[in-house]
Amino acid sequence: GAVVSQHPSWVICKSGTSVKIECRSLDFQATTMFWYRQFPKQSLMLMATSNEGSKATYEQGVEKDKFLINHASLTLSTLTVTSAHPEDSSFYICSASPGTGENTEAFFGQGTRLTVV
Amino acid sequence: GQNIDQPTEMTATEGAIVQINCTYQTSGFNGLFWYQQHAGEAPTFLSYNVLDGLEEKGRFSSFLSRSKGYSYLLLKELQMKDSASYLCAVKDSNYQLIWGAGTKLIIKP
Numbered sequence: 001g002a003v004v005s006q007h008p009s010w011v012i013c014k015s016g017t018s019v020k021i022e023c024r025s026l027d028f029q030a031t032t033m034f035w036y037r038q039f040p041k042q043s044l045m046l047m048a049t050s051n052e053g054s055k056a057t058y059e060q061g062v063e064k065d066k067f068l069i070n071h072a073s074l075t076l077s078t079l080t081v082t083s084a085h086p087e088d089s090s091f092y093i094c095s096a097s098p099g100t101g102e103n104t105e106a107f108f109g110q111g112t113r114l115t116v117v
Numbered sequence: 118g119q120n121i122d123q124p125t126e127m128t129a130t131e132g133a134i135v136q137i138n139c140t141y142q143t144s145g146f147n148g149l150f151w152y153q154q155h156a157g158e159a160p161t162f163l164s165y166n167v168l169d170g171l172e173e174k175g176r177f178s179s180f181l182s183r184s185k186g187y188s189y190l191l192l193k194e195l196q197m198k199d200s201a202s203y204l205c206a207v208k209d210s211n212y213q214l215i216w217g218a219g220t221k222l223i224i225k226p
Contacts, residue, residue, distance in 0.1 A: 006159075034214075043204070043218040044160070093159050105150060106214060108159035 002028050002098050006109025013084055013116055021079045021112045023094030029074035030096035034106070035067075038091045050077040084116040119143045121217035123205050128223045129195055137190045137203050137220045145210025151179050151190045152204040154219065160204055163190070192222075200224045 003026040013019050023033055033050040048069055049057040056069035068080040077096075081088055091113055095106040121141045129135040141149070148167040152160035166172055166181035166188060178191040190203055205217040 041221075044216045046213075046216075091157070105162045105165060108161075111157070111159045113157065 002026075002096075002107045004094065004096050004107045004109045006094050006112055008112060009110055010113040011115070013114070015085055015116055016083055018080055018082045019084055019114060021081075021092055021094075021114075023077045023079070023096070023109050025075045025096045025098075025107075028096075028098040030077075030098070031074060033071060033077040033094055033096045035069065035077075035079050036093045036095065038093060038111075044093065047079075050079075052077075081114065084114070086116045089114055089116045119209065119215050121205055121207060121215055123203075123217040123220045125218070126221045126223065128225060129192075131195055131197060131224055131226050133195050134191065134193050135195060135222065137192075137205075137222065139188045139190070139205035139217055141186050141188070141205070141207045141215075141217075143207045143209045143215055146183060147208035147210070147212055149179075149181055149188050150206045150208075150214070151177075151188075152206065154202045154204055156202075163203075195224050197224050197226070 005024045005026055007022045031052045035047045036044040037047050038044050046059050047062045050069045050071040052071045052074050058064045071077040091111050093111040094109045097104045097106050123139050150165050151163040153163050154160040164179040166179050171180045176193045181188045202219040202221050204219045206214045
């Protein structure tokens, strides 16, 4: 199957600093990538849809100025958590699909465990 | 609104069979997916159903009834490594995946 690589797999940062997470599709081009957040024992929550060459679409309640998304190429999307606070500590996962059809499965990156201290 | 319901947690015995149910109410339907997620890891794809009926893949099978808004994932010959969360997800009319909260499956020896 298709491969999505996410980096870093874990990061610890100080409160008030910014953290960048990268998501790459290694063997296919993805015009759209998705960023999720998952708190312990909870489901995946879609944060935003990243669109290559245009602005990301954010879900209701997600601050676009805090979670900056850049989709500069067909194989790379980045999520920057700005001025991170302890409540931003979570598991962040990206996904992408080679196509958009009904039976196109989503491939996930390995996830990034963010801890803000 | 859109809603996907799954049991929060289930327990089964090694070697046995377990069925995890999923009911959904979404704006449109373009397929139902089952994913497995081990703690601290990303979800991995298990199965896809878009037509009514049973899809079998080794020890795992998935069933869909679109008229009932219902699916189940059947796991046979359970192994300890099957202990994980199982996520049901539906693609809506916009081809966006709507996720259930997941079912944590605990396998006991």
